[in-house]
Amino acid sequence: MTPRAPLIPLDDALATLLAYAVPLAATEWVNTFDADGRVLAQDAVSPLQVPSFDNSAMDGYAMRAADVGDAALPSLPVSQRIAAGAAPGPLQPGTVARIFTGAPLPAGADAVVMQEECAVQPDGTVRVLRPPQPGDCVRRAGEDVAKNAVVLSKGERLAPASIALAASIGMDAVCVARRPRVALFSTGDELVMPGDVAPQDMRPGAIYNSNRFFLRALLQRMGCVVTDLGIVPDQRDATVDALRAASQTHDLILTSGGVSVGEEDHVKAAVQTLGHLHLWALAIKPGKPFAYGAVGPCHFIGLPGNPVASFVTFLLLVRPFVLRLQGATAVEPPAMALPAHFDWPRADKRREFLRVRRNAAGGLDLFANQSSGVLTSAAWADGLVDTLPGQTIAWGDMVRFIPLAELQA
Structure with missing residues (x-):
């Protein structure tokens, strides 16, 4: 009797998967509105500084700090009113400017005092209740983003804040990796779909196919284009045919069930008929019956049939593999x-x-x-x-x- 090969440690399996996960070459430009979750295929470089001008961080009054001083706090006349989007003139010496959040700081002003720390006098002048320091409540030009700075790096997976950052430097579209095309199917004669058979009509031994639901959802959340091929019968020829057909038009075939060593587990043998297996059987619990290989040019990953084992191995192994296919640099799970x-x-x-x-x-x-x-x-x-x-x-x-x-x- 041929001894079984030792189970593969998780870290070794992940390293093997990532070594085979050569990023897809194709890229595309997508509207920044639609880029959430996509992986950048090139650096995003800012053509301008952000903010592009010194502006007020508060509603209040712009002034020269030296005009107020630390002695008896004076009342100063208001020489202009500056709203966001305005083009102010220079600040006249010995005056303040009424200013609103985001409005440009007038030339000559070096501080803003928030309106809660100022008192408008009956004659319309403004008494400053707290002496400011230069720079108070001022957002300096370029303090967020410098011109020609790389604000988002190639291989970064975009999130809501990062697509907003892209928009802040004027990008209405971003270059991202092509979505991986994934064929998904389950094996098992015991599986039925919710809606096809009512609970009270389930035959003995039948179970609802739950894995199909979370696997499809997880793949779609990662930006994959999923072809759901349904349930393949527990037959060698049917499994071979499904794998061969899916390999022609997909980057990855993901299956659930049929990769163990039972007489009705045909996926492993079918893959070996058409291609190669590089990984099989992991030293983890749950998730021992896990397989990785190739069917022609298409990657193949076989997950266990037990739902928690399938769920855990997807998160720990399939997720980083799919991210690396898209060129993502950060793929390890946080801990x-x-x-x-x-x-x-x-x-x-x-x-x-x-x-x-x-x-x-x-x-x-x-x-x-x-x-x-x-x-x-x-x-x-x-x-x-x-x-x-x-x-x-x-x-x-x-x-x-x-x-x-x-x-x-």
Whole structure:
């Protein structure tokens, strides 16, 4: 009997995936309004400084700080009124200018005092209640962005604040990586779709296909163009045909189920018939039956059928792979140290990812049932605890927490 190959550590598997994930060459220009979540294909360089002129950070009065001084605070006449978008004249010596937030600072002024710290006198002059220092409440030209500065870097995944930054330097369109084309299908004769069969009419052994829903949603959130190929029967020929057809027009084939070692698990053998497998079987829990390979020019990733295992391996492995296909530079999951408010005495030989949720005391609560088939744990959790092989956890131990929110954005 041929001995089984050792299980592959997660870090080694991720390194292999990223080595094969050559960024897609094609790029496109998209309207900045539509660029949320896309990956920049070239640096965004500012053609101007932002702000382009000194302006007021407050509603108040622009003045020369030296005209006020630190002695008896004078009352000064108002020589002009400056709203945002106006073109003010120079400030006359010994006067103040009524000014509003964002309005250009008049030449000669070096400070703004907010209106709450000024008192308008009956004769219309303004008494300054707090002596200003030069620069008070003034936003200097270029303090946000310098001309010719790289404000967003190639490989950065755009978020709402970053597309606003692109707009602030006049970019109505940005150059981004092409969306990956992903073919998605599930295997399993036990699977049925919600709506096709009512719960009371489910045949013995049948289950609803839940994996298809979260995998499609996660891929779409990452900017992929998804072709949903539905459910492929547990038959070798049908699996081969589905893989061959999908490989012709997609960058990645993502399957759920059928990559284990059972007699009805045909995906692994079908991939080997058409191409190559570079990874199979990981030293993690949940998620051991994971596969990566190629069918012709198309990448292939096979996820476990158990829903939590499929969910976790997608976030830890498929997500960084898809991001790297788009040229993203930051692909590793974020993590932080938080205290465990639970005991975990059952050390496993594999690296284990526990479903947890932050509590009001700043610690982590553990979902009671950590089975890879309990999808409730994934919906309830807001993070994973990364537990190393052989590691136990006692109440109060600091553990490595991976928040789920960022991995699902």
